[in-house]
């Protein structure tokens with residue numbers, strides 16, 4: 001076994017203090033998704049959308065990676081590890097993971113609304129009137145509902161050569177991310193760590209799926225110990 005692909009969702013960052021989307025009290029309970037996370041919402045009210053992501057970006061300064069993020073880094077001592085995350089936070093990078101693919105974008109990047117290739121590092125608020133070098137409004141570097149997911153092909157390639165897959169803290173509802181495990185034809189082991197595991201179509205077709213129905217900090221520790229031969 002050589003290559004491990006880790007698919008993470010909001011649950012891996014929950015114990016760092018970042019709200020998930022669909023749990024009780026989650027972000028989508030307090031916000032209308034289509035108002036803050038769609039191209040239509042952006043056209044209707046850019047200030048509202050910027051404010052939503054500004055709050056999320058500010059929060060990144062107050063949170064730290066947790067034991068689950070750190071445990072995943074340990075795997076790199078023995079395996080080639082790719083983290084494919086739906087999260088827009090930077091906690092995997094800050095924990096020390098060396099290969100992180102962000103499917104849904106990154107809070108600490110912004111991009112031009114005229115040329116999507118113009119992407120900038122950005123740690124502060126984005127305001128109406130902040131522009132790219134072409135003079136057009138900057139927007140969050142986030143994949144909104146209804147937009148293409150540019151990293152999905154790379155992610156599917158990674159999944160297709162994985163010897164083991166670890167899925168952590170995702171409700172497995174949002175496609176195409178939730179379908180990636182369906183590409184992991186070669187994987188000898190597939191683990192799923194989530195206190196409320198959601199067995200979607202792709203997971204239901206995996207014989208011998210190892211489910212850890214618990215929080216990321218405890219469940220990921222067990223999976224990593226097993227893969228490192230420590231359990």
Ligand code: OAD
Pocket residue numbers: 008009010011012014015020021022023026037086087104143144145168169170171172173174193194195196197198214215216217
């Ligand atoms: P969800 O909010 O849909 O699901 C969070 C998952 O984390 C649930 O299955 C919870 O049971 C689990 N969870 C909660 N606490 C946990 C803990 N301590 N440890 C482990 N798991 C825990 O979040 P995602 O599946 O990540 O997209 O959502 C997918 C996408 O939907 C997001 O990337 C976002 C959202 O709309 C965009 O904004 C584009």
